Amino acid sequence: MAGGGAWLGNVVAQPAAAPAAEGAIGGLSTPPPYAPSGRRPKNRRATWSQQFQASHGWSAGGAGTQSAEVNDKAQFVRGTQAVRVTTNGSGKQSYVRRSGMDAMDLSGKMIRLVFRVDDVTDLAKMVFYLGSGGLKNYFSWTFHSHSKTAANYVQSGEWVTVHLQWADVKSAAGTYTVSADGKPSTTTDFTDMSFAVYDNAAGPVTYRLQAVELIPDTSEAFPKGVVSITFDDSHKSIHDLARPIMDSFGFPGTSYNIADAIGTGNFMTVDQMRSMQNFSGWEMGGHAYANATHTASYPKLTAEQADEDFRKLREWLVSNGFTSEHFAYPHGAFQKTSDGVPVDLIASRHFTTARSIISETIESFAPANPYRLKSLTGITDGTGIGGAPLARLTGEGGQLDRCRESGDWLILCLHKIVEGAPKTSTEIGTAGLTTLMQELADRDIPVVTVEEAMAYYQ
Template identity: 65%
Template sequence: MGRRSALGLMGLGGLLTAGGAAAGVVGKDLILPASAESGSGAVDLGVGGSVKDLTAPTYAPTGRRPRYRRATWTEQFQEGHEWSAGGEGTASSDSDGETFTRGDRSYRVTTRGDGVQSFVRRTGMESMDLKGKMLRLVFQVEDATHLERMEFYLGSRKLTNHFSWTFHYHAAKGTNYVQSGDWVTVHLQWANVTGASGKYDLSSRGEPSDRSGFTDMSFAVYDDGKGPVTYRLQAVEVVPDTTDVFPKGVVSITFDDSHRSVHDFARPVMDRYGMPGTLYNIADAIDTEPFMRIGQMRSLQDSSGWEMAGHAYSLKAHEASYPKLSAKEVDDDFRKLREWLVARGFTSEHFAYPHGAFGKTRDGVPVDLLAARHFTTARSIISETTESFAPAMPHRLKALTGINDGKEIGGETLADAIGAGGALDRCARSGDWLILCLHRIVEGVPTENTELSTKGLDRLMREIDKRGIEVLTVQEAMAHYT
């Protein structure tokens, strides 16, 4: 590998040993060695700081990383590739033999800093049939401070005809799927198409008019107009989707925070349809008001087939969110949570970040790197694109949150999710994995965007059932591809 090459977080699951420690370089030369003698390890940042004496996980993940999907077509930007950088927003571009994650180079581009489109593009290729396929992108943004958004175009006739995916909007605050210095993998599915032009169009239910005859591709980046962005493109690939396994897709219905209303109000509705859920639990909250009791958790698991997963050990850590804690505090909370779950007969190895936040701890360690020491997957609340089988980054699972049927309370309205061209329609037509994140269920009219009424939940279940979409827990869904 090159002097500054990195395996990146996209390969993290494959780097984990049985002891939960990473066996290689991750992100910006970040390694997680383990001491066989002491049973503890240290996160070595390699740039002037480390977190020492992390306690070895009592229960390291046993779930294997999903089988890597071999591409049926690939461009990895090695010597001799026929793509070129362009757009008025491009300041410079060249082959980069120092920072890469495949082969011996990547393609580096720096934007001009004025908010105008920069792209890496190739046209006039041999015609492609993408029925039953999805796109896989591997890239890095060196410093995402001035990143505004990222798009991908697929089309013909020099992109006169094209479909487009806006697959990342960068937030100045909050957690972003694309973070500075990380090698990021994104899957683009037909369910996520955001626009069409020329002879291509989308039906009222979000169905693309064409899935073949494509000769042109373009990877586009916009900075925020306040400064340049340097990005590296490592791979653009075509890989099989899962319409042959799940022709109408999969929905996972997840609930955060252990609210008792999930047992009292959601369970009776979902039992009628035979649909299980995944409950992400806060250990400290169990057996206190207004949260669930341990017996109710066991009943959900043993009688209704639900999954009892993890959300945090302490309420204090949950309320703070992990990026405000130190790496050792976060790692301890993960470890105690797994110990608590296993000791009570709950064997799920799946997790949801408090407030969806998986950025860096206050001492600079990526939270998702720590999560991978203890859990097979970790779910966010990012929903720029729908999750895929196998997930592009298992410790950054995407989920649609804020679904409610209240009035003018923000979030994602239930009507939009279940209506024509909404999330359910797109899932049913594309064979992908739609993860829904819910919180409280109420009997009356919701007053917060984290609430859904019992009538609304019944309507959601009915619409899923009507479309023939399979409902699986996160654990069940992952079992298909590990």
């Protein structure tokens, strides 16, 4: 595979999601009775691809770089090599870049990155720069900021695929600008690219870059973008308050349900779930089987315990007439189980997608990793209670404007609906939910369930 310039022949692309390992996963060798149907998203073929094979022409550098090998044959997932760089623990920028390439048009395109961080312990953030004039003019995407506590899209020792879309551009320099409503001043004539990594100044980080590619973005299917409105935890208010509001706009939702809670206390009943599915077009997905599992989250369990909860959840959904193969992690947690097995790998035995609450970038078609779907959570019209203010979506240049202008898939995560003023960041008032629906309608952004969205690229 020649590494210099555009390469359009037989692109062997990174799979959209990590495939299930052959044989046992952490000792889980018995196939589940309701395995995913295999309707995984199709891979988007690259229109331009740099795979970092021989004579690729990119260089490593920056004040934060300790050492580099631009033709490293120790770790790779394509061809016979990748680029390896180690930062110096200073917190300064380390990069792999190239300038002066043939001018590129990124209209209707998104950028696909394939990379690996050997150990994320001292990782701070990752940024991609696209520009011209030796990067005197550039747009930048901060596509990963590492958390010491929450689940991270980038984890140690994994080859990771990330999509960068125009909706996620927040910063510009030189002659480039981003308008108040989120539009970049240009999407053409780019000659420079830079993949940058910053450590946390506590120690070095070794990273490897395998591919930088251009692929068609979501706008070919949804020119005005598309939104999925999801609800976690099976609260009764989803049926009583959210459904009537959304019915009035003709919008369906996706409810991620805790099987053990259904029919108890302030949670929905099976009949209410069936009514929403059968008469309002809602999707009934999974969130956990046991309420105790939801409270603890899957990383607190062993792999066998997590797998058993997933199995019982799928059996419960199917036996009650709910055909969704889509799941949301309780608390967004998909880290490794207590005995060291990745929760998202276990989820892949039972479901076709699994949604997180990571919102560093907006989700795309096809998802870079359907077992770590990105979503914006904590949306509220309350004040002084944290979360994501509703205005962050509905204001000029907010997430809805960016979704509409760039044709992205914006997944929203809501929880409880209240009639008065919200008191916590997991609540949104009926007035706020109505405003959100009206803003979607005014922008003519389609609203689809997660299942419907995934069907476009299967």
